[in-house]
Amino acid sequence: MKKIIVFLIINCLIINTSKALIEVDITRGNLDPLPIAISPLHVDIKSEDYKDLKIKELGDNISEIIGRNFKSTGLFNPLKKEAFVQKPDIAHLKPRFEDWRLIKAQALVTGKLLIKDEKLKVEFRLWDLTAAKEMTALAFTTTPSNWRRVAHIISDKIYERLTGEEGYFDTRIIYVSESGPKDQRVKKLAIMDQDGANTKYLTLGNELVLTPRFNPNNQLVTYLSYFRNMPRVYLLDIETGMQEVVGNFPGMTFAPRFSPDGKKIIMSFAEDGNSDIYTMDLETRVVERITNHSSIDTSPSFSPDGKYICFNSDRSGLQQIYVMRSDGSDVKRITFGKGIYGTPVWSPRGDLIAFTKVRKGKFYIGVMRTDGSGERLLTENFYQEAPSWSPNGRVLVFYRETKSGSKGEGFSAKLWSIDITGYNERKLTTKTDASDPSWSSLLSK
Amino acid sequence: MIFNTNLKNVLLVVFATLILSACSTAKKSGNLEGDVYTGKETVKYLASGVPDRVFFATNKSSLTTASRATLRKQAKFLRKNKKLNVTIEGHADERGTREYNLALGERRANAARDYLMTYGISGKRISVISYGKEKPVNPASSPLAWSQNRRSVTVKVN
Incomplete structure (x- = not known):
């Protein structure tokens, strides 16, 4: 996937870098989402057919994906296109700003596309309607079957220009797909685009699989598999389907994650019933023991600079x-609140740790500073856990299970997301029941 | 003196009441002691009179008196059947985070294994595996189901 999209910056449009009048405040909730008009991309009539792609609808489909992405942030209010006053091609050349302001839009996205010689050429512009100025513009070329990614990349560029932070739309989520009754659950690794499209199953469901996590470089996934009834950490290349067991441990290895440079796997190894934290260098295969304590030490996660590790322990x-430091020294407990705390995950921005808290029979997803101060509980439920960060550190995805009846009926597991502001809680669309989500980095980075 | 005897009696009554009320909080229902399952509903047998599983308190892997009695029966059975190997499966209830529960299941299975070993069963005959909360025996979301799911189960492998 890495180089499918080749960014040919054949961009000769003027990029206006001056400070815009509109800006989106990302530090608070969605109290006042910015009205944005996303005009359908104009499809050039010289476009040629490409496989079974419905070219006439492509402009509408791309703008709809962009609209859904923006809606999902809670920060924007994409306006209905029925209210739009200008044709896509004319608006793209130069919008009549007063017409768009009339429908209360503050920002406008326009664009056009052309399919020629089996290549999709796309350009888009973002307009500040209040200042009556172009804010940004970009053109690029890719293979036409990548049209959904085109929509996500445009979304990321606009999001970055309007919020001043990195986007998170051109990303994927790997998770465990679940089916069957609660006491005979079938679990498969599954991967989908961040918006729920393009679901693929990576294992067949013959063995139990748990806790998949992305490598920051996107090609590799580490997860726990009960292959041959031996619970071990595995490494899977999602492009080639090749997989291998990580290390040669004489017992269960579990709770794997990658180091921020993607070169090591950190995980727990259970020896004679006691779980400690280990790392393995994927290149040299050197195994290092990081903790040595008679308590359960698990769920390790590196800080983004690789210098520290957060984990949970019942010591x-x-x-x-x-x-602790990444060599295992200087261990400090950071949670002292009432209840128990698990699944710490360090934010990609480095400033926060997300966690699961259990108190009085309720499960919470929360964030705190890395010294344990400033705890904020974002959501409360019967059962939820395993937060994973969006690559820009603004959104958490986690899974939630329902309470089941006396025969296990009514049980379901779904993926949810919530902003670290505590606003904008959303259920993600998955084809099946789902758990253990892990959010990828930006694919086009 | 009379006053003292009376006081003693009063104290005895108070003491007895305290003990009784302590018992009544520890024994919530017929099948739970504290929150450890004591019933037989889900129990299978390795042989007549040899239960296959023991139960644990929330977040704990220590063996109760009843669990030790069960494991001694298993040890006696294994001593008689010298060629038999077993796997001990450790499980947790659904009220904990997945990864911690895997570790907890492992610790429970090993607690049972260690006890069998102190009764003369070679560690080579006993493998362990943790399923965490992945294989509940009772799929309900209730305190009774959770108590039945916090278990280690000894399974014959040959």
């Missing part, structure tokens, strides 16, 4: 979150 009696 104080019950599950709490600890931080």
Whole structure:
């Protein structure tokens, strides 16, 4: 996937870098989402057929995906296209700003596309309607079957221009697809685009699989598989389908994650019943023991600079979150609140740790600073856990299970997301029940 | 003196009441002691009179008196059947995070294995596997189901 989209910046449009009048405040919730008009991309009539692609509808489809992406942020209010006052091709050349302001839009996206010689050429412009100025413009060429990614990349560029932070639309989520009754669950690794499209299953469901996590470089996934009834951490190349067991441990290995440079896997190994944290260098295969304690040490996660590790341990009696240097020294407990704490995950921005908290029979997803201060609980439910960060550190995806009846009926597991502001809680669309989500980095980076 | 005897009696009554009320909080229902399952509903047998599983308190892997009695029966059975190997499967209830539960299941299975070993069963005959919360025996979301799911189960492998 890495180089499918070749960014040919054949961009000769003027990029206006001056400070725009409109800006989106991302530090608070969605109290006042910015009205944005996303005009359908104009399809050049010289476009040639490409496989079974419905070219006439492509402009509408791309703008709809962009609209859904923006809606999902909670920060924008994409306007209905029925209210649009200008034809896509004319608006793209130069919008009549006063007409668009009339429908209360503050920003406008226009664009056009052409399919020629089996290549899709796309350009788009973002307009500040208040200042009556072009804010940004970009053109690029790719293979036509990538049209959904085109929509996500445009979304990322616009999001970046309007919020000042990196986007997270051209990304994927790997998760565990679940089916069957609660006491005979069939679990498969599945991957989908961030918006729920393009679901693919990566395992057949013959063995239990859990906790897949992306490598920051996107090509590799690490997960736990009960292949041959031996629970071990595996490495899977999602492009080639090749997989291998990680290391040669004489017992269960679990709770794997990659180091931020993608070169190591950090995980727990259970020896004679006691779980400690280890790393393995994927190149040299050198295994290092990081913790050595008679308590359960698990769910390790590196800080983005690789210098620290957060993990959970019951060395104080019950599950709490600890931080240590990446060599295992200087272990400090950071959670002292009432209840138990698990699944710490360091934010890609480095400033926060997301976690699961259990108190009085309720499960919470929360964030705190890396010294344990400033705890904020974002959502409460019967059962939810395993937060994973969007690559820009603004959104968490996690899974939630329902309470089941006396025969296990009514049980379901779904993926949800929530902003770190505590606003904009959303259920993600998945083809099946789902758990253990892990969000990829930006694919086009 | 009379006053003292009376006081003693009063204290005895108070004491007895305290003990009784402590018992009544520990024994919530017929099948739970504290939150450890004591019933037989889900139990299978390795042989007549040899239960295959023991139960645990929430977040705990320590063996109760009843669990030890069950494991001693298993040890006796394994001593008689010298060629038999077993796997001990450790499980947790659904009220914990997945990864911690895997570790907890492992610790429970090993607690049972260690106890069998102190009763003369070679560690080579006993493998362990943790399923965490992945294989509930009772799929309900209720305290009773959770107590039945916090278990280690000894399974014959040959």
